[in-house]
Amino acid sequence: MNQGAEMHLVERYQPQLMNQGAEMHLVECYQPQFMNQGAEMHLVERYQPQSMNQDAEMHLVEHYQPQSMNQGAEMHLVECYQPQLMNQGAEMHLVECYQPQLMNQGAEMHLSKLRLSQSS
Known part of the structure; x- marks a missing residue:
């Protein structure tokens, strides 16, 4: 009873359950080393695209790649x-x-020139 078997059974008999929570449960249970930034972003984009907003991206970057939270990223x-x-x-x-x-x-x-041009 490994990840592939569980996913096969869920997809075959209860496809409506194969959602973000189920995939995350399976990955965390069987392959915790894969539960990284890419996996979380894939799951969020797949199941909750409306949630892939600034806070979600910042959470992922801060969680997995704090060294990347630099000026360019912000x-x-x-x-x-x-x-x-x-x-x-x-x-x-x-x-x-x-x-x-x-x-x-x-x-x-x-910046002063920008300010003047914006105020006029």
């Missing part, structure tokens, strides 16, 4: 899910958080 997530938030404050937060050495006069002047 900007990707914000641009993908909340483009209306990708404003001056967000850019400054990201630069200050991840690349403080870039928060120099040129960067401030660039």
Whole structure:
């Protein structure tokens, strides 16, 4: 009674039960080493695409690849899910958080010009 047998039986007799919970149960039970970021994202995208939002992606990245939660990842997530938030404050937060050495006069002047052009 291994994973393949259980999945075969569930798919054959109770296909309506072969959902995200069942697949996750089987993977965790028989192949815990596979329950990684890719597997969780596959399951969420397959069964609950409406749940694959910014919080879900950030949870997965922080859980499995904390070293990847850098400026590029945060900007990707914000641009993908909340483009209306990708404003001056967000850019400054990201630069200050991840690349403080870039928060120099040129960067401030660039942001000041953006601010002036947006207010006019």
